[in-house]
Amino acid sequence: MSYVHLSIALIFVILPIILSKTLNLGLERDTMIAVVRSIVQLLAVGYILKFVFDSENMIYILLMVTVMIAAATQNAQKKGVSIQGITWKVTVTLVVIEVLTQSILLGFKITPPTAQYIIPISGMVIGNSMVLAILFLNRFTAEVETHQDVTELILSLGGTPKQAIHTQLITAIKSSMIPTIESQKTIGLVQLPGMMSGQIIAGADPMQAVQFQLLILFLLLTTASVTSAMLGYLSYPSLFNHRMQLLRGK
Amino acid sequence: MITDYKPAVNFNHINYSVDGIHILKNITESFPEGKITTLVGPSGAGKTTLLKLCNGLLSPDSGEIYIKGKSISSYEPVELRQLVGITLQSAPMINGSVLKNLALPLELQGRELIEKDAKNLLHDVGLEEEFLHRPIKDLSGGQRQKVSIARTLVNRPQILLLDEITSSLDRISQQEIEELIVKINQKYKTTIIWITHNLQQAMTVGNYTWVMMKGEVIETGTSDLLHSPVNEKVRHFLKGEVK
Numbered sequence A: 001m002s003y004v005h006l007s008i009a010l011i012f013v014i015l016p017i018i019l020s021k022t023l024n025l026g027l028e029r030d031t032m033i034a035v036v037r038s039i040v041q042l043l044a045v046g047y048i049l050k051f052v053f054d055s056e057n058m059i060y061i062l063l064m065v066t067v068m069i070a071a072a073t074q075n076a077q078k079k080g081v082s083i084q085g086i087t088w089k090v091t092v093t094l095v096v097i098e099v100l101t102q103s104i105l106l107g108f109k110i111t112p113p114t115a116q117y118i119i120p121i122s123g124m125v126i127g128n129s130m131v132l133a134i135l136f137l138n139r140f141t142a143e144v145e146t147h148q149d150v151t152e153l154i155l156s157l158g159g160t161p162k163q164a165i166h167t168q169l170i171t172a173i174k175s176s177m178i179p180t181i182e183s184q185k186t187i188g189l190v191q192l193p194g195m196m197s198g199q200i201i202a203g204a205d206p207m208q209a210v211q212f213q214l215l216i217l218f219l220l221l222t223t224a225s226v227t228s229a230m231l232g233y234l235s236y237p238s239l240f241n242h243r244m245q246l247l248r249g250k
Numbered sequence B: 001m002i003t004d005y006k007p008a009v010n011f012n013h014i015n016y017s018v019d020g021i022h023i024l025k026n027i028t029e030s031f032p033e034g035k036i037t038t039l040v041g042p043s044g045a046g047k048t049t050l051l052k053l054c055n056g057l058l059s060p061d062s063g064e065i066y067i068k069g070k071s072i073s074s075y076e077p078v079e080l081r082q083l084v085g086i087t088l089q090s091a092p093m094i095n096g097s098v099l100k101n102l103a104l105p106l107e108l109q110g111r112e113l114i115e116k117d118a119k120n121l122l123h124d125v126g127l128e129e130e131f132l133h134r135p136i137k138d139l140s141g142g143q144r145q146k147v148s149i150a151r152t153l154v155n156r157p158q159i160l161l162l163d164e165i166t167s168s169l170d171r172i173s174q175q176e177i178e179e180l181i182v183k184i185n186q187k188y189k190t191t192i193i194w195i196t197h198n199l200q201q202a203m204t205v206g207n208y209t210w211v212m213m214k215g216e217v218i219e220t221g222t223s224d225l226l227h228s229p230v231n232e233k234v235r236h237f238l239k240g241e242v243k
């Protein structure tokens, strides 16, 4: 595919804009912003990746992973502003996930220690972890809010903060993991996963592509469970003070 | 001021506010040990807030609370909350059966509630045994209040805080609960603090009473004061309540 072909593909952008205008959806502006941003961001990433791949320098790989974690943290922490210290809690979680998954992959020589493998896999792991963090924080803050009276009840009867928040914590961890597990059950039946499609289009052997996709799916299961559980156990204590009182979100 | 008895709970210049709103204003009073003290006053007076301070669910901004002569902050929170039991105004319940709710206080300590004890508790609050295995969501408001009282009694608190526990009960049930509270008070010498909007109840059941308004304790004394209050505002409030 050449840049000329890609330019022609902008037809796919013009159509929704025309539709938005005729139907008065008011989405023209957002569509344009989305298109421009995706072009700029992806081209930039493309050039950076090319540079990092060519240099084969570990420092650049580390730098890219750091940027990914910082961006993901920035995005996820917005959903947990009511939790004290949420920024570093999300950061620690993402770092642990990244270190954990890469140590296993590199340690057992499942993937080679090159930028070509480390960066895309880190991207998928960190991106997924970010989504999980958002799902978890959304649900957890809602659960805490809705069941404040039960939390107070358990505290009043001599329960610890951990006991008082246990049900809400488990509900939030579980519900944030469900989409990951459910989507894996139907994978390949409804649609081919993005990474696998990409590899096949780029000319890879389908069986090779499937193997890689499976690896990613296994990784994402770990990512999902570790993210939710870890963030959960890091977050709940800051809802209480040292006198085991529930702090009210202001 | 109530001075002729040893205090179970003693407030010394207690202030409490939320978001700059002064909810309790400089409260200095005490609840006598082994007695029933009722807490009356209009909605929003700060009665519930005061009880939550005694049980350690909240802490004052300034001032000191003494429980059985010891500063409240010298108690471990768990120890304090087992010593000072509270029946919350909204009677919150955990999902599951009546038994699960009754067993909760012991479960939190890693212990189990024997079914026989659970049945006795139900009997004490005037519920039939067969309620034990009913899902809590099938109970009426009044039945929940009864379960809520029974659940607070499981820890055998020495100081018992009751927040409008008879508000959704019929007359007969109200009387049963009144008798139960008096019985607990006499049998175990439990100190009881009882928030109620029912002045008749306050007069017949309570030994002492506090009248609270807008975060202040306006008048305290034996329950007789409800017949002939000194304070003009109290007289006005009581007239409105009786009517």
Ligand SMILES: Nc1ncnc2c1ncn2[C@@H]1O[C@H](COP(=O)(O)OP(=O)(O)OP(=O)(O)O)[C@@H](O)[C@H]1O
Pocket (backbone or CB within 6 Å): A248, B018, B021, B023, B041, B042, B043, B044, B045, B046, B047, B048, B049, B050, B089
């Ligand atoms: N967490 C809170 N945030 C803001 N305001 C609060 C909070 N808790 C209590 N208040 C306010 O403090 C005042 C006293 O409340 P409290 O519940 O103690 O009153 P009460 O005497 O128990 O009233 P009622 O008879 O209606 O139960 C009320 O004006 C209430 O709105």
Ligand SMILES: [Mg+2]
Pocket (backbone or CB within 6 Å): B047, B048, B049, B089, B163
């Ligand atoms: Mg109240």
